[in-house]
Amino acid sequence: MYKHSDRVDMELLGSHKTRATKVSIWALTGPVLVIAEKPKAARKIAEALSHKLITRKYGKIPYFEIRSSPLVVYVASTAGHLYTLHTELKGYPVFEYKWVPAHVVEEEKKYTRQYLELLSKLARECKYYVNACDYDIEGSVIGYLVIKFHGDENRAFRAKFSSLVHDELKKSFESLAPLDYDMVESGLCRHELDWIWGINVSRALMSAIYQATGKKVILSAGRVQTPTLKYVADREIERGLFTPLPQYTIKVKLKKAGIDFTAEFTENPVPEADRASRIKSSVLREKHLVVSDYTVERREISPLPPFNLSDLQYEASRILGFSPMKTQKIAEELYLEALISYPRTNSQKLPPSLNYREILHKLSDIYKYGALVSQLLRETKGILRPVEGEKEDPAHPAIYPTGNTPRNLTRDQWALYDLIVRRFIAVFAPKAVISYTRATLVAPLTSYRFTCSGITVEYPGWLAYYPFHAPSSKTIPHLTRGERVEILSVIVRESYTKPPPKLKKVDILKWMESVEVGTEATRAPIIEKLFERKYLENTKSGVKITDLGLGVVEVITGFFPELTSVDLTRAFEKLVNEVKTGVKKREHVIEEAKSVLKRLMEGFNKHISDIGVLLSSRLGIVDNYPKCSVPGCRREIYVNTLCRYHYEAYKKLREAYNEWSRRKNTSYEEYLRKLKEMNSTGALIRDVIEHFELKALREKQ
């Protein structure tokens, strides 16, 4: 490490805990190492610092040298976290851990070794250090640990910027802040809390199975994955217990000027069969309906905002059928090919400094976008003002195409790239104009009301560029208030209530985003992790939870209930923020977490053999316990001869008959037979019907 004895410099810096003045990088008197969070950021930073930069390579990794005599500045980068928390200790609870280079302990992070070697080498040659990672708590930790282990905290600064725009970068390096210890401490605190909870509960689960069977099975639990698993479990149970109920929709067929159209009863669906048929016959007695209201509303619909990663994942799932992980992977590939901007962003805003015109111009050279771009420039008369969304990201703008020409893209890469380009073009386009026609018609004697509606795209605007939200048009005849319309017929259709739809991966992602667990970059991988653990599995129609997944949720709900709720994330956020603002010390927060975990572990350990049997039985690796009497169900008995889920189904099936028979006159046996033949009947309910209720009826006869 650089040995310094320069008095002037120490006066300039003061003690690191107290100094508060901003320092220009150009006022420093020795070699400087600037640490960026990723290679692309390093290049942008180097370009902002000087026109005369020398690009060098360490192995395959580029770094930059700026000679501004007498100063030398090196700009190099990490590749995200180069350090990770680690322990040598086996068993649990475990509270001793330290920061170690990720490449040493994690096989799939081998590639980070060269990044660390380069930073270490440059750090030895330098006297000053600038943490220029993304300005958020993770960036603060990433840069800090490199400085701590390879540089010198006492001669270190923080560069603060919220975009990689030339002028902003330049300014931030002309007024470097002291190292941001508050952010670092809160970041370290977040890492430790996640580690303590995640590692310990995971080890406890694995240990339970090992003690019960001698088998090593990889299980896991964590602040993000466990509430997510619980969400899928709850949905799956709800579907499994779903008991469809009959309901009735009433429509009238109408005729005006030779055109047939249909109006819907405003109180649809009607629960009771007899009420529906009474309404039908009384409406039939009236020969016509009277128009009570007819409105045409023209609405201007703004373009959708530019993509952040989750919006891209939703749209790619809906339009292209891509899983969130697939979308993320392809977006990262496009980013590395310099075809799109940084994809792991939450922002729905484009930087005002971006040269929209230049990007559009470059896009128009890509054969399929030429026509779209010239249409856009015509329609907007060249005034390019993008629509923005609400969501922001401290470190990155929304996703946009760079305008570089794609070469040798795969079909999937093209499809995603096309979506991104179209969405980008559409944000500049005019609003769409859509007219909604709505009529209300009243039966004169009974006052029953019916409605019908039409929709027409008057002017496509942005929908011409991004057509995936264009409504399909539907027309109804023009009507006048007070007008009589002839009734052709009245139709009553019997249908059944619908279960909540089966989840797809993207629905899980949406839920995670809505409750704010995980981050842009981690949600899709964490969903995949639940599959890897065999907690979830894929079926043709969507995601299904396994018996193991249900068992893990039951055990964690019983012994570590905090971990099944997104409230733990909220609690962490509060603590991490209190550390950031200096209200609490990291050490105290961690001590508190340890004592909570210790107490919970004692409760777990008291029941570890039962837990081990439960998890092992769900895995199918033990068999010597009393099982639920539903054939094929390997869950342990909960009440009488049934597991907890089949017992719930048994109760639900009987309860639902009351409501069913109120709606429609049906014998219990008919009810059972009808439920059995319907696809929407929950699997648990179906099991109980097939194996108990129908069997019992047959035996009675």
Add this chain to the structure above:
DNA sequence: GCAAGGTC
């Protein structure tokens, strides 16, 4: 081997 968080 286990988390969640960065990024190749």
